[in-house]
Amino acid sequence: MTEAFDVVDVIRTKRDKGELSPEQIDWVIDAYTRGVVADEQMSALAMAIFLNGMNRQEIARWTAAMIASGERMDFSSLSRPTSDKHSTGGVGDKITLPLAPLVAVFDVAVPQLSGRGLGHTGGTLDKMEAISGWRADLSNQEILDQLEDVGAVICAAGAGLAPADKKLYALRDITSTVEAIPLIASSIMSKKIAEGTDALVLDVKVGAGAFMKDLDMARELARTMVDLGSDAGVKTAALLTNMSVPLGLTAGNALEVQESLDVLAGGGPADVVELTVALAREMLALAGKGDVDVEAALKDGRAMDKWKAMIRAQGGDPDAPLPVAEHTEDILAQADGVITDMDALDVGVAAWRLGAGRARKEDPVQAVAGVQIHKKPGERVAKGDKLFTLHTATPERFERAKEVLADTVAIGNAYEGPKSIVLDRIG
Incomplete structure (x- = not known):
């Protein structure tokens, strides 16, 4: 066929x-998905977008x-509205785990179609596994039935959602074009809009x-994504949140599940609870349920009941003990004072x-591996704590992990960091 x-x-x-026309954009995404446009050609275009940007019309059409490269899910048959959350990823970010069942308590369906981790950011599916x-x-029908x-x-x-994104995402990773805001925004929002959520x-x-x-830059990314969602008829809002220090007190799969269970049991670290509650309120407000007591559902066990039902529905045993590492090693404070910084x-x-x-997407991950944090910025420590x-x-991994943590904590006299985890709201 003639292209x-x-x-x-x-x-x-x-x-x-220059500005790409709607027809050029439609064609290049389709031709790349079909294999007519080669990886090296799409790499050149991705770099041109990285360097020269795109306007709102171009980004909307690209998204x-x-x-259009794949299928779209449809939740209109459900008896309740749908509301979803997407995080741009961080260290110790286990918020999806307590958040999904918490929002579901209030008769809003939460379709959290999630991914696996790559590099230093943990994947939600790796944690759940x-x-x-x-x-x-799960099949699309199983997702609908469970919701x-x-x-x-x-x-x-599912592999059927925005397959063009899957190809382009892998390419961006190896061509240093990951940070291009038009490409980040269209990658995230193409999947989320195709997923079919109302909010x-x-x-x-x-x-x-x-x-x-x-x-x-974060504000620009948030604004771009909120505009894309709104233009596509999805009620969209964004919170800008602090990731200068890790979220909560754990980074690692089973460790983060345990921390999520602590939150669902009415406890858990204050920052994890704060962000879970803030995001739940936003999700519920967009779904038309703005006047509910979110904290009460964590305290009285309703969110935990939803969690257990969700785990059982996917073949899991919510009462089974989580795996625990055979090998542990402590890192101690080298001085007295207040922790002033900790690099997430x-x-x-x-x-x-x-x-x-994992370093490559086919690598296995350990459920038990990770870092437990005993002191956070703002807390006082004594030498030897x-x-x-x-x-x-695999204890042979300790040395390389210790190398990277050798200078990550700064100890001084006073902590000047942000008091709230939520820095701004856009929507």
């Missing part, structure tokens, strides 16, 4: 700071073309352990080196 465009012309347009018997892969019966599902996104809350992380280190990225890399994450406990099934 509608020449890919070299499309690349040249963007290289020379729509990615959605620390639970005995739990399965990630109707239980009200929440955490599962793998979406974006948790855009900012700081050392996040993809976006800079508040202004270092903690994430240490957890990854212990076996909690435990700062971290490292967990792994």
